Amino acid sequence: MPCRRNLRVIPACTPQTDELKRCVVEQGIESLMPSELPELTLNESEWYATPEQVAEELTSFVIEFDAFTPEWFAEVKFHLLKKEGLTQETRDELCEVAIHYKVCPKCNHLYKAKQCLLWYRLFKLVTWNMVERAPPCIRYAYAKKNIKTVANYFSKINLISPPFYQVRSAPSCRAMQRWGYCKPDDYCNAMERENTLYYNAARDKIKISKDLSRE
Numbered sequence: 001m002p003c004r005r006n007l008r009v010i011p012a013c014t015p016q017t018d019e020l021k022r023c024v025v026e027q028g029i030e031s032l033m034p035s036e037l038p039e040l041t042l043n044e045s046e047w048y049a050t051p052e053q054v055a056e057e058l059t060s061f062v063i064e065f066d067a068f069t070p071e072w073f074a075e076v077k078f079h080l081l082k083k084e085g086l087t088q089e090t091r092d093e094l095c096e097v098a099i100h101y102k103v104c105p106k107c108n109h110l111y112k113a114k115q116c117l118l119w120y121r122l123f124k125l126v127t128w129n130m131v132e133r134a135p136p137c138i139r140y141a142y143a144k145k146n147i148k149t150v151a152n153y154f155s156k157i158n159l160i161s162p163p164f165y166q167v168r169s170a171p172s173c174r175a176m177q178r179w180g181y182c183k184p185d186d187y188c189n190a191m192e193r194e195n196t197l198y199y200n201a202a203r204d205k206i207k208i209s210k211d212l213s214r215e
Contacts, residue, residue, distance in 0.1 A: 040100050046090050049080045054094065055101040062106040069108050070094050092117060104164045111148065111165065118162060122147045125160045135199040136183040137176040144181070153196055170197045 040051045047054070057077050062068050073094065074086045081090065095117040098104050109115040111122075131142045134153065141149040149171055154160045156170040173194035176182045190202040 040096060042093050042097075043089060046082055046087070047080060047093070048082060051097050051100070054080060054097050055103070058094075058098060058101070058103050062103060067106050067108050068103075099163065102164075111162075113148075118164065119147070122151045122162060125162060126150055126154060130154060130159055133200075135188065135196045136185050137171070137173075137181040138196060140181045140183055141171075141176075141179075146179075146181075149179075149181075156197060157200075170195060172196070 042049070042051055042054065049057070057080060058068065058073060061073055061077065065072075070086055070091050074081060074090075078084070086094065098107060099117070104110055104118065107116070111119050113119055126142070126147065131139055131150070134142075134150075138150055138153050151160065151162060151165065152167045153170050155162065155165060155167045173182065173188075173191075173196065176196070187199055187203040187206060190206055191198040192202070
């Protein structure tokens with residue numbers, strides 16, 4: 001039986017079917033099917049469903065529409081909520097379900113500023129101890145709260161690994177100049193290429209050279 005894109009057969013509070021599981025695999029959705037998540041709870045005064053049941057509905061939703069947002073999901077699956085629409089609390093709880101069940105890559109708001117829980121958590125992943133050793137432009141971007149630019153840099157040098165975060169390349173010097181973040185220091189001027197990834201190597205090279213000159 002072929003996988004149906006317009007899967008509508010899963011009502012709330014019913015077990016996942018084998019067909020849904022197979023569709024999840026074919027769609028590339030890395031959902032945990034099903035999973036015991038004792039730490040994940042929903043406010044019973046706001047929801048008719050458990051986290052597992054919400055996850056089933058969310059998984060079937062993205063199989064049908066190939067994407068979702070919390071608001072869009074709540075509008076279509078209104079029967080899961082005891083009140084009309086999402087509050088901040090129920091939105092956050094829905095996002096927690098999406099995170100735990102790995103459905104976030106299908107969210108149109110993934111890592112969008114002030115619309116995604118994971119975006120807010122980037123500020124916790126990046127610490128000042130990390131930033132103070134970064135290139136001046138990255139420190140300036142951090143001061144300006146351009147957290148995704150900062151996260152791009154630290155992801156490329158493998159200091160952070162945010163869930164579902166995709167980075168094509170580290171911020172280039174040309175891009176940082178264009179955005180007004182470029183504040184070059186001596187280490188920047190010594191870089192072999194105009195790329196923020198070469199900053200640490202230039203700094204180490206200058207420091208070693210200074211140490212040798214003192215001997």
